[in-house]
Amino acid sequence: MFAFLLTLAQATPTPTPPPPPEPQEFVRPQEVRSLPGGLDQIPMFNSNSPELVQTQGILLSTFPAEGMEQPAAHLNFPFEGRFDLFAHHVYRAPSPEELTSLYLGIIVHNPGSQPVAVDVLQAATYLSQPDAPFIDLPALVENPLGEVYAGPGGRVMNDILRGQRQEGFSPQVIVPPGGYEMLLNVPIPVETLDPPINGRSTLMRLRSDGRVYVASLALFAREDETGNEQAPTLDEWRSLLQTGSLAGARDRTPTPPDQTGGQVVYGRVAGVAQGSVWEAQVADSPNALTLSIPAPGEAFSYGLSTLVAGRLGTNQVQTAPMLVRYPDTAYQAHGNYAIQYSLSLPLHNPTDQTQQVAIALQTPIKEDLLSQNGLRFFKPLPTQTFFRGTVRVRYTDDRGLPRTRYIHVVQRRGQQGEPLVTLEMPEGDRRLVQVDFLYPPDSTPPQVLTVQTLERTDSN
Template identity: 55%
Template sequence: MTNNHLTLLALFSLTLGWTSCTKINANLPEASPQSSAATPQEIVRANEVRSLPGKLDNVPMFNSNSPEWVKKEGILLSTFPPEGKTVPTAHLNFPFQGKFTLFAHHFTHTPPNLQTLYLGVIVYNPSREPVTLAVSEAASYLMEPDAPFQQQPTMSNNPDGEIYAGAGIRAVDNVLRGRRQQDFPAQLVIPPGKSQMLMNHPIPVRGLAKRCNGRSSFFRLNSSSKVYIASLAMYAQKHADGTERAPTLAEWQQLLDTGGLAGPRDKTPTPPDQVGGQLIYGRVAGVQLGSSWQADLVDEGSTHLTIPPSGQAISFAISTLRGGRLGTNQLQAAPLIVRYPDTAYESHANYGVHYDLTLPLLNTTNQPQRVTVTLETPWKEDQLSKGGLIFRQPSWDFPLFRGTVRLRYQDNQAQELTRYLHLWHRRGQVLEPLVELNLASGEQRQVWLDFLYPPDSVPPQVLTVETK
């Protein structure tokens, strides 16, 4: 099996969730960058590709994404201690304290009798004093009807967050803007030795044309003392008249204490030390170390980035992973502190990680220069087999980066601008830049780009600075 086929298999392991439920007007990518019925033009751009400066912070993320498709009730992810639990192996014994983030992303498909699946997140205070859990930002959306997967233009102004292509994309867009949905409190005060529900939200399918739906949720949280957290899946309970109702705290607690892991289980991932063979990333269910990557994109030993010579470019790799390091040898995927044995070893797409990137651009020439900054999705490779990043016209049609980014800069009229842009990238697509600047000789100007890596996007990407 060729490296290109392995890349494709690994790519599908990150994308099959939403494509199984929703069909976008897009063809599947070819098995290699050389093949195409229409004989498109392949573009190999041999500019410098640099590792991304900076590193992940130490803020943990509760990352609940396996099983992605839930058909069997049970525990999705529990960081509770195993003592006193019927299935001790379902509990990973990791307390949260201080700042942390929470990501939960799950689907249901043709449930029995079209029952509504509920997603619950329970928080437990093990101490003898009340604990305050501050909820600074929070968003949770259904795929239907809140945020269906819909084809979008390559780049759209998105000032109010009304453009999106998926529930996870809409959720992290809200958090990027500092929003907290009204159904989440500003804080939970949890009494000593007690639990409270942070979430108790449905994923209904009744009445939908396709009997499948999903919910994606993202939170920024801060706990005044240690808490344990679990995400759980349970079908709706019934009133005496047979109508559905949400599970109670006591019913969630019973499932947590006596239940096992939800199912069916996802594919077991390839061990990190395996050489050759099929690369399976797996789905994440665990606590990852790192919620944000802050970086100043500068030359080594400098406080600025010298723009490249006219006609040349510099690219910085973003969200690199095993099998997709683009020749940099840098692995950005967040490590898992605790995980289940059949789930991912790393957070391979860094879903929800806040990339916070500053570019202090400097024109050291004696002439004015026209400079562009572009976020791009080249063909995925570990090493650059053709000596550069591979693009294609027309591109492979599969949409692999979909989400909102925030761009802040001073334009050519000296106006300070903040723009929210929704991007829809196909693999290998030749794209218009996010911004184009005219820099005078000796001028330095700063561009700031940040985004929460959108769930259901597929890495890696590059951020490219080019002098025209």
């Protein structure tokens, strides 16, 4: 009898679970405003093309073209004073038998006759495996110690937001007259991974007291007599710089900025962008000192990382302009990867009643002109993650105490988002809220920062 029941159970097919419900759009009526302030003038060395590196070569060179075997690979842009360096690349082994690590090298050259000091103010570099794998996390997680992250880009931005210089980076690099030094010489290993693919994100905030040229390069590791991998030497990097061509495979060619209509291909960034921080005092008007909260039950939003074809009705493109670039790469630094948003909201409750005010990061459905009177969202949510990174919120809480919170945020496409902070504001109350984050690589713009006054109930 037992055998019969077992046979019957094995013969009965397991019912197929119903497919998840399709995401449905809904509209949240609210005003979307342009973000005050703007990007600073600090140049950013932005190495993100090709994102998937398949051949060794030059990723980005700001060296002069004179004396180089491939002049078109060099953009002739010197740095002096403050500048940022951002690099974000992925390597996939061409076959299961070819598992040699790809090295990322950042080389700096002093063309002058006096030594140049390059101060490393903040710096971090992480691999996807094993440093910061992409893992599923809740929408909001408190991150006081910086131990919450999903992906190397988010982990790097988290470190820089906290003003850190990762162990292993020298606080200062001295480049002798006419000499070269390595700012970074690190592997992207794939040997133990299945599938054999890995990525590395890097951000450095630098300051030089003289003119320097910088290049990011990709070179396969060499093996010693015993078969162990060896990092490329300074001479090997210099040889690649002087004789090499652009690394491949090349990304999709971007859509020209004067094209109207059709699909927009943003392209990947390889060049020098202008801007490190977007700083703003978010107030009622350019000359105002306060930001009046919305009426109960209403909200307004400010665009974040808005871009061509994704302005959310604001007519504002926040994307950093390119000072120099390769012809087959992005015309602007779409997405503002590694750019810091530092926003001050001097909230004011002008009413004669206590109001509950919430501030949230949101990822509405991308639009250029708003097709409806507000922002569009999904419910239930689709699977694509559009934002993952740490946000810092500083404010005075309802007990009058200063608070600083680091919150890791994960949002999918069309997600309204949960409040970063909720305040009980008595009549006439003024409360400064400061929101800071570095736009994380592997995120998809645009987002908005929303201020909402919650509907009062009888219990209030």
